Amino acid sequence: MQALRKHIHPGWFIIAPLLILVATLYLSPILNILWLSVTDPEPGFGNYAKLGESDALVRIIWTTVRICIITTIFSVTLGYSIAYAMVHCHQKQKNYMLTLLLLSFWISILVRTFSWLMLLGRNGLVNGALQDIGLIAEPIAFMRNELGVLIGMVHYMIPYAVLPLLVSMEALDKRVMDASRNLGATGTQTFWRIYLPLTLPGLVASTLLVFILSLGFYVTPAVLGGGKVLMVAEYISVQLLVTLKWGTAAMLAALMLFGVLAMLWIMSRFMKLSTVFGGAAR
Template identity: 75%
Template sequence: MQALRQYIHPGWFLVAPFLLVVVAFYLGPLVNILWLSVTDPEPGLGNYEALFTSDSLARILWTTLRTCLITTIFSVAIGYCLAYAMVHAHNRNQNIMLTLLLISFWISVLVRTFAWLMLLGHNGLVNNAFETIGLIDRPIRFMRNELGVLIGMIHYMVPYAVLPLMVNMQTLDPRVMAASRNLGASGPQTFWRIYLPLTLPGLVASSLLVFILSLGFYVTPAILGGGKVLMVAEYISVQLLVTLRWGTAAMLGTLMLLGVLALLWVMSRFMRFSAVFGGGATR
């Protein structure tokens, strides 16, 4: 026992009960999902083989990846502009902008989605306004297609894109940009050659965060897509609640989990996680 105490820090005995709870209530269900993916409806890799033989699964995966990629590109681009404006704003304006940004996290995704449904519907505010001022003759189909899903997802993801970028930008030394200008570089040259490369860790973190969160979107595609834009999360729900194909649902859940872990691993090959989120930087 004395020898064991030499190698184990006493703090681990305090952490052990909570670690057991995590293992039982978190890792346990994950292992169960992995088990179902290779045993239901029969033992084997039949569920995973469907990824290469089923046209419907391939179409759903491609729709999910395409939608998440477009959402990430636009969310990060908009978030970069907002983060840049917030970091370089006056302290009072910066606090107001940050407060408005944080308030957006308190609004439910369901409320946001129904708000867009009212705005962009066939008889929504946007179409009625366009018809009133004579820009269109017939309502634009914003809903029940990929356009509506993208609008709703980008709107929801922009605040998540802003935070890592803002943290990263706040760690930059403004004297570096001032030195660039003093040496004769123009504003655009300073931005493209100095500022943008220095904010690359924030861009990577923001893109990764938005893409991972977008993979699990369910409410927005289900409502704004109207069943015509089927993504992986909604398809898993259908397999669980309608067709009762738990093995297929478990396989897709496992695929998403492994995909997220792979993204984190790839990012760790290029940079430290602490650097991505602004840790260890100096002003």
């Protein structure tokens, strides 16, 4: 015990029971999911073998990955522009923009989704306005397809893309950009050669955050997709609540977990994850 006290701060002994409880409550469900994926309905890797046997399952996974990639590209691109504008605008304007950004986190995803349905539906405000002014003869199919799902997901994910980028940009030393311009670089050269590389950790963090969160979308594809755009999260719900195929649902959940861990591992091969999530570079 004396040896432990020399190497471990006494404070750790106080919070150790709570840490063990949190670890147990967090790891137990994950381990249970992994166990179900190889034991239900029978022991073995039959559930994972479905990935090579079921075209429908592969199509659902590919649809999910494709939509998440497109969502990430648009969300991070728009988020970078918004963060850049917030950093370089007047402090009062920045406060307004930050308030609106944080306000979006308090609005339910269900409210946002149905708002888009009312705006872009066949009888929605947008189609109605376009028909009234004579630009279109028939309503445009914004909803109940991948376009509608993408609109809803990008709208929801932009605030998550902005925050890591905003933190990264605010941490930059503006004197570096000033020095670049003083040495004769144009604004475009300063951005591409100095500013963008320095904000790369925030860009990676934003990309990872948006893509990982997009993988678990359920409400938006279900409502705006109208049952025509089936993603993994919704398919897992069907397997659990309708067909009662817990093994298949657990396999898909485990696959998503392994995919996220694999992305983090690959990213760690190229850069320190501590810098991505705001830690020191060393």
